[in-house]
Amino acid sequence: MRAAVVVGGVNVGKSLLVVNFAAYCGERGLRFQSPSGAAEPLRPWSLGEARRQLVSPGPHAVLAVQGVAVTLTGRGGSRSVRLWDTPGLVAGVARDPSVRRAMADGLAKLAEADLVLHVVDVIRPNCWGEADQAIAQWRATHTPYAVVANQMDRPGAREGLKHLRRQAAGLPVVPVSALTQQGFAGLRRAMAASLPVD
């Protein structure tokens, strides 16, 4: 199974994207797996439970790297892929040792990605920060890669998207809202174009 690693800054909407995109792909019970392959929890979460456990308005609510399997159906056949949610990355060295360890786990998973989905919050001023530039420089060259411009449902998103496109010039940008699922069809097409059929 291929690995699509969802990465980006703190609180940009990575976890909500993973849960709601899995729902969009037709998944109803989400069984997350750790990088070691252990299923955590043993029973699948409902979509509501997954959102309660993983999505939070505060930073670094979840420090675990965990993935959920989805099937992308489309023209040409279906593709099985595991979507990996990772802890938010910050520029510099985080003070909290558990955050440092979590970021290292996320970077290790990112190094193994078959596809990188780099999530950015378009509403934030300077949404393309130092950590984002570092991720793009490292992973956009040899691996299928897309910037996922999130939070497109919020006021000011169009201007934010224009700014992001200027900052991330030359990189593919897919606008979405992880909350309303707008843009998910385009995201699924971009993912399918980068991954082989089963």
Ligand SMILES: Nc1nc2c(ncn2[C@@H]2O[C@H](COP(=O)(O)OP(=O)(O)OP(=O)(O)O)[C@@H](O)[C@H]2O)c(=O)[nH]1
């Ligand atoms: N309006 C709106 N809110 C969003 C969107 N995506 C995420 N949010 C909200 O933003 C907050 C952070 O979402 P998370 O999915 O927890 O963000 P994250 O990137 O996983 O955060 P960390 O794991 O802490 O780095 C939550 O309150 C979400 O409900 C979006 O597209 N639109």
Ligand SMILES: [Mg+2]
């Ligand atoms: Mg998260």
